Amino acid sequence: MAGFQSNLFIIYLCLFPLVTSFTDAIDVKYCNKKNNYDVKVSGVEITPYPIERDVETTFNISASTETPISGGNLVIDVSYNLLVWIGVYSETSDLCTKTTCPVTTGDFAISHTQSLPGVTPPGSYKLTMKLQDSNKKELTCITFDFSIGWYSANEEAVASS
Known part of the structure; x- marks a missing residue:
């Protein structure tokens, strides 16, 4: 019996990194699947994840381009799911404040940091960039979805004391 349990433990150790990497994956979709965009996005990393209120959250977008980009804008819209998607936040930023300009051909990254106010309601959100x-x-x-829980880590610590 002990040998069987140790084999299960070894299998668990091997599979655990695979399971945890899937749980943190952000499912990114193009707004128009038929459009052949000049900039291809390969992924989005959110730190910290899950997102918390009153904590600066950084969105790192990995992308590539075959055409140099001298400048432009980054437009972010956030919607809240209240049976229908309701726009709750919009921001336009100079692209060159989010990455190094000019953007040369090849891989590049865009980084955007945002702090959600403490009054941000829990639930499902959609970000369009x-x-x-x-x-x-x-x-x-x-576009990608994310959620805000009922309590932040700080609120949970206060509630449990």
Whole structure:
């Protein structure tokens, strides 16, 4: 019996990294699946994840381009799911404040940091990010879902004391 349990433990140790990597994966979708965007997004990393209120959250977007980009805008829209998606936040930033400009061909990263107010309601959210060049041409548009829990880590610590 002890041998069987130790074999299960070894299998668990081997599978655990695979399971945890799937749970933190952000499912990124293009806004228009038929559009052949100039900028291809390969992934989004959110730190810390899960997202908490009153804590700075950084969104790191990994992307690539075959055409250099001299400048433009990063447009972010956030919607809250209240039986229908309701827009709750919108921001337009200079792309060059989020990455190094000019963006040369190949891989690059965009980093955006945001702190959600303490009054942010728990629930499901959708973030849409559009990247536009200096002529307002849409270079890419992605969307992904995230959620805010009922309590932040700070609230849970206070509640348990």
